[in-house]
Amino acid sequence: MERVLGTVAVGFHTGNQRAELMAGAVAAWLLEQGCRAFVVETRKEETCCSAPWEEVDLLLTLGGDGTMLGFARRVLELGIPILGLNVGEVGFLTELTPTDWQTCLPAILAGEYEISSRLVLACTVLRRGEVAHQGYAVNDVVIGCGSLARMIRLDVWYGGDHLGQVRADGLIVATPTGSSGYSISAGGPLVYPELDVFVLTPICPFLHAFRPMVLPLEEEIRVHVLEARSQVVLTQDGQVGVTLNPGDNVFASRAKHSLRLVRPLHSHYASKLKSKGFLRGN
Template identity: 40%
Template sequence: MRRIRWTGLPRNPPESSPGGRRQSGVFSLRTQKVARVESQADMQPRKTVQTIGIISRPRRSNLVVVVPPLLKWLEAHGIQSIIDEETASSLPDGSKGQTRERVADASQLLLVLGGDGTMLAAARLAAPRGIPILPINMGSLGFLTGFTLEELHPALDDTLEGRFSLSERVMISVELERAGKVIDNQRVLNEVVINKGALARMIEPELTIDGDFVCRYRADGLIVASPTGSTAYSLSAGGPIVHPTVESFVITPICPHTLSDRPLVIRDSSSVELKLSGNTESVFMTLDGQRGIPLQPTDLVRISRAKEPLKLIQPPKKSYFEILRSKLKWGEA
């Protein structure tokens, strides 16, 4: 397992994976080693971390109980804190917060208080900036937020002292091309979904992998998920659970008309292209379930592995399978 030392200012993006090759992403073997996805990390002492940004779930009532003692704890340990507007709105003293973009720009570590939705939003800010995230679960399921609220202060202390496990999660790069021009470029952690709007009718997305035509689906939609996203929407649509260290994408049709249209697992160095055929009325591209973009008949969606992974701090004594057992209630009657 690769060792990583964080110097407190992780601003340089890691080297990109060899995604430029055009071999088939379904059958061909990887010919070059790339960085492992999940790694243990050493961190230097606490003084290298001078600024922590706090991003919270909006309108969480218990933030007023959690945040004030947290800010005092950070101040007592010589750490400057920067809070976002959602966190500030929950405080009784009328404090003003910063936009989440400014919080991420000024921070060396992001502390996320919320559930998986808050984590997904924070991931899109942290990954391109090379900032680690320490996630504290204040939501319901919390697949990505591995620390409980009771573990907040011990987790902070361990992180600042370098006693933690760092998981580097693949981010998905998404380009939307319209009339020959790229009009949008995004990074997502879980999945990209092409799905129908309000009308109960099928859509017909065409899938191409590394220039090879795969098929034209007739389905309610199509999901392209990362290993992290394999336990989200893709799992609900019948896709497999993929360990975060498996360098892959999962392509899962949503309620396909043909039962033989099954999920595909391809390597993440592949270039995936999606375009619509047939009726394209009221079709959307949805990113991590948080942003919807209407698609037009000539649009082309390009999906690939992003250069910058998400650096996610996790409990050192909790394995991935322990989290699965806990969240999915495996083995319970």
């Protein structure tokens, strides 16, 4: 048994009308169950949102994976457990659906759940020796071309080990959680989400000179932007973007805080892979 959940914040992104309608209904239902509940609305581009977070036992997000990732980065340092109710499309990170949330939530509120601890990346951009950007990524840090599909040249290091140069459309530094996202679409491996490793996946590498790699967390990843024939952009979870210049260094390492995802006792990783089409069951 985990901790009984008494105060729940129900979060959604502005513009998702379905989630907005559900948020009020879910909050009202939680109050009927004897919980304290309030609704938090935030815009996708906001990096923080004001709420009485110190009282919250659970953040219930309404939307898809993007909504969960956005809120996860905002409350990461507070250690608040997060549970997703899928009102989006894929919803690989979410555990509840619009048809089963009333059935599943009572047990979770009573403490019948597990906490899945997930690695989060801390990302820093150094430009001429000064910090130009910092942030977190739950899924991945991507260094890629902007609007033009032209190759860029990157120098990749793992601690003191020079892994080599890559000429490609870009490079993905993914967490195990993010291995089922952009990384696998680019040819990277599926990695069990609770492992503590980096996943490096090049995007359309020239002559396949740089292969996908899985590396332990003992050292940090450094990516040096050597050359670019078009704009180079760094994105975190596909949501936060910053333009990079030749000569910039991007560092990725383990964040001090882990993401805490609430997992119902009936939820299993292999079953989710099958339901989302990653594995084929007999």
